[in-house]
Amino acid sequence: MYEYLRGVITEVTPYYIVVDVNGVGYQVYVANPFKYEEDEHVEQKVFVYQAVRDNDISLYGFKNSSEKQLFLKLLDVSGIGPKSALAILANDDNRGLINAINSDDDGYLTKFPGIGKKTAKQIILDLKGKLSDVDSDMLTGQDNLDLNASSPYLKESLEALRALGYTKTEVKRISKKLEKYDGKSTDDYLRQGLRLLMS
Known part of the structure; x- marks a missing residue:
């Protein structure tokens, strides 16, 4: 199992980033690939989770260990796979996510793609009161990019x-x-x- 990759981010796409580690390009699925645009062509440490299935081995990446911890907690929920967990993490308000879970706010959770009432209730049931070890301060306050172009x-x-x-x-x-x-x-x-x- 990998803990992190240290390498140069050589490509950013809508689906994944590519991290070049000593000449090997690792395809890493991340919640918001464009957070990594500012890091492109610069050596970075990307925390990773390796998912192994019958016909697929995929890497999922995170900006920091707290984001990875939250991802792993979400994976423990019945009905939540890596792609659903990434979609949930793509929202900047991860502190709001933790608050919603701890306050039984299933309406907030159903706003995420692929999360219905039943899965939202399952997330609350499985994770309520169990996220205290996730450092929510590290999950917020993402850097703002300052690029010249917009549209x-x-x-x-x-x-x-x-x-x-x-x-x-x-x-x-x-x-x-x-x-x-x-x-x-x-x-x-x-x-x-x-x-x-x-x-």
Whole structure:
């Protein structure tokens, strides 16, 4: 099992990043690949989880160990797989997620793609009161990117929302509002899109 990869991020796509470790490119699925744009072509430490299935071995990556801890806790919930857990982590408000779980707010949880009432109640049942060891301070306050272009990143952010599991209808519903948003990067647009989808 891998704990982390230390290498250069050579590619950022709507679905994953590529981390080059001594000439080997590792495809790593992450909650919001565009958070890593500022780290592209720079050596970084990416915490990882390796998922092994009958016909697939995948790596899932995280900015820090607290994000990884929360991911692992979500995987312990019946009905939550790695992709669903990543979609939940893509929302910046992970402290809000923890608060929702601890206060039985299943309505908040059903706003995530693929999470219905039954799964939301299961998340609360399995995780309520069990997230105290996750450092919620490290989960918030992501760095803001300051890039010169704005609108060219809109398309990438919409693709990333689709990759997270939101339907075409859901993404289309917020796309007009995002067009009026003055973001500085794909990450900005993606964060704003997630806020709109969660509201």
